[in-house]
Amino acid sequence: MIFGKYGRVLGIVLAGGKGERLMPLTKYRAKPAVPFAAKYRIIDFALSNMVNSGLFSIYCLVQFKSQSLNEHIERGWQFGNALRGRDYFITAVPAQMWTGERWYEGTADAVFQNLHLITLFDADRICIFAADHIYKMDIEQMLQYHMDTKADVTIAANTVPASEAHAFGCMDTDPSGQVIKFVEKPKIPPQIPGKPGFSYVSMGNYIFERHVLEEAIIEDNKIETSSHDFGKDILPRIYNRCRVMAYDFKSNVLPGIDRPYWKDVGTIKAYHEAHMDLLQHPSDLTLYNPLWPIRTVSYSDPPGFTYPDKGQGCSVVGTLRAEGSRVLGAIVHRSVLSRNCVINAGAVLEECIVGQGVVIGENCKLRRVILDAYNVVPPNTVIGYNPEVDQKKYHVDPESGVVVLGMPKIQLRRNFG
Ligand code: ATP
Structure with a gap:
């Protein structure tokens, strides 16, 4: 994908949050490293989506309690010698104080502190994805939509009942899908045109044109009152300045038996519910589609x-x-x-x-x-x-x-x- 019609595409996985709402599972590890579905870790879903979509150049921005997360990435997510190189890497990137003596202060700040990596890779566009969601998605289709609509920024949008949308970043769109308002956790969420009773919520996955990203986070860095977060600060500030499109996750079609499923497993309730969803048969979330495998480290354990x-x-x-x-x-x-x-x-x-x-x-x-x-x-x-x-x-x-x-x-x- 990176060498094709999409130009040079860099993947950035945001994996440096505190994960407080998932305590005590995050007492000794980062949230993306929390085990999921018997043999995986949560980050395996974001990384599998990227790799299955043909995106092989990935930086994972890590921070809190990242030891086991780093080891997981190192053991399970490395390319063999024949592929390793400038365009094939999955690398954990901790805060390194390039821009002052401070940690990643928010998701946008984490990217700001690593702008040089975007320059060195010479990216045309950047896929910035959260590491703590359970879902399957072909990112190439989102990228195609981003190019077709000539977007500056594309936000992956899930459709949820309007009554449940207040817990998320919500988007108001015109009939073409262009975002005309972005509000984080609104009391009265906007509804999708032509689909009353439903709202578009941000899945925390974005595609940015490089110059738009650079300008937005450099500007944000200078704003003292900012929390330097994509959802809270960057998107609400830029949706009316450039072309921001909502990409309807439900339009994403995977090969084989998968159906659209997405869940932010940032709380114990959601984490438990996602597992129970997995135990349905048939389930919207399946681990048994060989055409869209969820990959992980393999160990030499004996059979059950x-x-x-x-x-x-x-x-x-x-x-x-x-x-x-x-x-x-x-x-x-x-x-x-x-x-x-x-x-x-x-x-x-x-x-x-x-x-x-x-x-x-x-x-x-x-x-x-x-x-x-x-x-x-x-x-x-x-x-x-x-x-x-x-x-x-x-x-x-x-x-x-x-x-x-x-x-x-x-x-x-x-x-x-
Ligand atoms: P909590 O709110 O429970 O403490 P969290 O800090 O992980 O959790 P979220 O809003 O759930 O916050 O984070 C969304 C995604 O962004 C997660 O994948 C998380 O790891 C990542 N993230 C959050 N803060 C940062 C940061 N400062 N640097 C890099 N990634 C971050």
Whole structure:
């Protein structure tokens, strides 16, 4: 793609946020490195979309607690020798104080601090994408739309019911799709022309013409009151100065069995819901489309195993399982079992997300629990059946009621993230 009719296209993945709303899953790692769907990490979706679309020149701007994120990118996302070079790279870029002694202060500031990388790559246009969303999208189609409409900036737009749009950056568009207003989290969201009751919300994915990007973020850097954020500062300031187009995500067609699905998994509620969406069959979000694979690091784990231990029957239904997960005489319904976890005899799990290396003791009863990696749950533990008891002992997400057991102390864990 980068050598074709689109000119030189650079991918920038914004992966340097604090991820506070996803605590305690972000206590020891960056949000894009949070595990997802038994064997992936959240950033794998953004990176797979780029690579599947033929975009191979990617900088990931990283910052908070980025060790495991950096290692994941290094282990799983490198091109072989034959390809490695100026136009084929996926590189983690931490804040390096090029522009003063400060960290990335916002998404736009993160790009501002790396403007020299855009110059060195000699980019014509730049795809700036968030790292914390679960979705599948052919970026080449968005790029084609950007070129066809002669846009300066194109924003990927998801259609949601107007009643739900107030939580996002919202766009008002004319019938041609040109953005005539951009407001972050408005009380009364604008509706799509010809589609009453629905609004366009920004997915946090943008394509910029290089000169437009450079001018906008250099200007923004000089504004002291700015929070230096694309959604809050840059887009509301430029939509009436240059040609900003909304790209309808629902018009993006992937080969094979995929249907449009997008979710910002920045909160515990959304993170749990996205997993439950994945457990539907058929599901709008599928990991089984070989024509649009989600890629990740591969490990040499043993196969999964199910055994009717201690005379207890086994039942694993509607459940996603990674390599090395063992269910030994337990019942697991609508759950996610990550690599090398063990569910012991008599345990009953319902709508749980079980992290890598977790051990669930005998006769445990767990409902709607997220267990981060390496937790060991003693036999006979009951979680998720009595909110008052849970609140005294565990982290209960106030929005969804989901209980989260954060990762235990990290000192003894080699691959802690
Ligand atoms: P939270 O609001 O829960 O602390 P967050 O800091 O990640 O989360 P978001 O608005 O969810 O904020 O961030 C959207 C995307 O932009 C994420 O992929 C995040 O990693 C990235 N991002 C946020 N702030 C920065 C920054 N200062 N530098 C680089 N990337 C950032």
